[in-house]
Amino acid sequence: MRLEGERESRNVEDRRGGGFRGGGGGFPVRIAGGGIGTVVLIVLALAFGVDPRVLLSGGGEAPQSQVTQRQETPASGQEDGPRRFVAQVLATTEDAWNDIFRSAGRQYDPPNLVLFSGGTQSACGFAQTAVGPFYCPADRKVYLDLAFFRDMEQKLGAPGEFARAYVIAHEVGHHVQNLLGILRRVEQERRGMDEAESNALQVRIELQADCLAGIWANRTEQMRRILEPGDLESGIGAAAAVGDDRLQRRAQGYVVPESFTHGSSAQRVRWFRTGLESGDLRRCDTFGTNRL
Incomplete structure (x- = not known):
């Protein structure tokens, strides 16, 4: 990726070197959201430049963030290349979504990204490295242990800067869903569902985040012409590497489709490519299709 000279986001909190903060069990983010028809309306509203509040009578807006955006002073010796890369990629997501929201007559409120090592406290519970990167709707922050990037390369076979950028963009995609009220409405829809039905709905959330990435x-x-030869293949390879089928086969030797929560490798690649090739938000409607 061509990031030389690109600005760094100021919305990075570097908590590395501070050890574990807080206590409790770590768990993947529980995504808030509701009614499927309403989800589709919200996505289309943004795409067509209509404020979703007009369609939802104000009911689907995520609450205004009460978190003051800030850049915390990194621990000694940690103003390094990996941190700079993350801050630069985050800045590109801010610029891209600022542009998209502005064209829809709206203002984009970017998330903070928390870098941690080992574990740290989030509004969604205690974050641990084993959980992997995640977005917490409660505090509107992305949590990332940079060790995950090493694991992507060494354990999952997904090397490259664009593969890492895809991970960040996917989590920011969840933030976009949160701003649009999608997460809250999907969570409401999941109430009363059995585990298989709930997992299936969660897959649609994750695949939409891939499309938004x-x-x-x-x-x-x-806007930037940042892609270099091999970058697209790197991103697609990362999407495939984190498919539920591939991860399950690697971990236990067999696949249980009804337990999928993120989608298969083929599905994740398909939806990432859909957003990448079309650039059209209307094409990211994972809730209105029978073919994932």
Whole structure:
């Protein structure tokens, strides 16, 4: 990726070197959200430049963030290349989504990204490295242990800067879903569902975030021309590497489709490519299709 000279986001909190903060059990983010038809309306509203509040009578807006955005002083010796890379990629997501929201007559409120090592406290519980990167809707922050990038390369076979950027863009995609009220409404829809039905709905959330990551890549390439030879293959390889089927087969030797929560490798690649190639938010409607 061509990031030389690109600005760094100021919305990075570097908690590395501070050890574990807080206590409790770590768990993946529980995504808030509701009614499927309403989800589709929200996505289309943004795409067509209509404020979703007009369609939802104000009911689907995520609450205004009460977290003051700040850049914390990194621990000694940690103003390094990996941190700079994360801050630069986060800045490209801010620029891309600022542009998209502005074209819809709205203002984009970017998330903070928390770098941690080992574990740290989040509003969604105690974050641990084993959980992997995640977005917490309660505090509107992305949590990332940079050790995950090493694992992507060494354990999952997904090397490259664009593969790492895809991970960040995917989590920011969840933030976009949160701003649009999608997460809260999907969570409401999941109430009363059995585990298999709830997992299936969660897969649609994750695949939409993949598509939104593709939208970021499309818009950023138009604005910045940051892609270099091999970058697209790196991003697609990362999407495939974190498919539920591949991860389950690696961990236990067999696949249980009804337990999927993020989608298969083929599905994740398909939706990332959909956003990447089209740049069209309307194409990211994972809730209105029978073919994932």
